[in-house]
Amino acid sequence: MGKSINEMLFNTPQENTNQEETRSKQEIKLEYLLKQGFTRDNLEMKTDLTAKSIRAIAKGKMHSVIFNDSTLSDLCDLVMVLNVSKDRKGRKELTDLAKMLANENDEENRTFLSRLAGG
Amino acid sequence: MLYPITAIIGDRGAGKTCIMTALAEAYHKEGKRIFTNYHLFHIPYTKITLEEMIKLPDHLNNSVVLIDEIHVWADAYDFMGKPARALATFATQLRKRKVNFYYTTQIFTQAPLRLRRQTNYFMAMQNTAKQGQFKTQIIDRFNSNTIVNEFYFDGRPFYEKYDTDEVIVVDEKDEN
Numbered sequence: 323m324g325k326s327i328n329e330m331l332f333n334t335p336q337e338n339t340n341q342e343e344t345r346s347k348q349e350i351k352l353e354y355l356l357k358q359g360f361t362r363d364n365l366e367m368k369t370d371l372t373a374k375s376i377r378a379i380a381k382g383k384m385h386s387v388i389f390n391d392s393t394l395s396d397l398c399d400l401v402m403v404l405n406v407s408k409d410r411k412g413r414k415e416l417t418d419l420a421k422m423l424a425n426e427n428d429e430e431n432r433t434f435l436s437r438l439a440g441g
Numbered sequence: 442m443l444y445p446i447t448a449i450i451g452d453r454g455a456g457k458t459c460i461m462t463a464l465a466e467a468y469h470k471e472g473k474r475i476f477t478n479y480h481l482f483h484i485p486y487t488k489i490t491l492e493e494m495i496k497l498p499d500h501l502n503n504s505v506v507l508i509d510e511i512h513v514w515a516d517a518y519d520f521m522g523k524p525a526r527a528l529a530t531f532a533t534q535l536r537k538r539k540v541n542f543y544y545t546t547q548i549f550t551q552a553p554l555r556l557r558r559q560t561n562y563f564m565a566m567q568n569t570a571k572q573g574q575f576k577t578q579i580i581d582r583f584n585s586n587t588i589v590n591e592f593y594f595d596g597r598p599f600y601e602k603y604d605t606d607e608v609i610v611v612d613e614k615d616e617n
Contacts, residue, residue, distance in 0.1 A: 326471065327464070327467050327468060327471055328443070328445070328541065330590075331564075331579055331590060332445065332562060332579060332581075332589055332590065333589045333590055334443075
């Protein structure tokens with residue numbers, strides 16, 4: 323099927339423009355938080371390592387590069403993963419965030435209702 | 442933007458009405474109904490007045506509205522008044538009503554303010570050295586005036602599809 327006129331003129335693919343965001347604000351925020359909490363992206367920023375362990379892991383990473391040792395590299399990553407949010411109580415932190423989001427959503431609903439009621 | 446509002450701007454004879462006629466034909470081939478305030482030849486269309494347009498009739502849904510020289514309407518009305526508000530309402534409902542809305546004007550500031558604020562794209566027309574060929578730039582107003590498309594438009598096949606000398610006037614019915 324050829325491109326529509328609007329696609330040709332404005333370079334806006336019809337498929338993309340049709341995909342309207344159906345997720346709520348809360349779902350989007352939660353997905354973002356889960357991605358932040360459970361993926362290895364920006365691992366260095368998320369991990370709670372002591373100065374000593376940072377030195378150890380840096381050495382381990384360096385050796386894994388020099389000797390092309392993937393096992394050592396994986397081990398270093400694992401140590402970092404295990405240290406993610408250790409002092410911030412990992413799971414508790416996420417439940418707190420989820421609670422906070424739920425409260426925020428209640429607040430939004432209240433504002434909307436009060437607005438409807440003219441308050 | 443799925444159903445944008447586009448202002449076609451350019452000097453006299455820069456191909457504004459010509460490209461609008463080309464758009465009318467292209468959208469007609471896409472199966473859309475065409476509403477214009479000027480006469481088209483060999484392209485099925487329905488003539489529309491401002492009075493009809495601002496009543497937001499249901500038959501405008503899923504169509505293309507092409508208004509030539511919108512400043513004629515702007516000059517004919519007190520555009521702080523009711524028709525202007527109705528036109529602004531019409532503009533806000535275009536997405537829901539699946540209407541593509543194009544209008545031409547020589548100078549953008551001549552268009553009613555409420556409509557200008559909601560205009561998504563400029564289609565800037567320029568004459569070239571070649572007779573009947575126009576340089577066209579499409580500019581996204583809501584994205585730092587980025588040029589989203591640029592092309593040369595050959596208007597010659599469309600000269601016979603509209604009256605190049607037609608003077609756009611506000612219908613008597615319109616003025617009342």
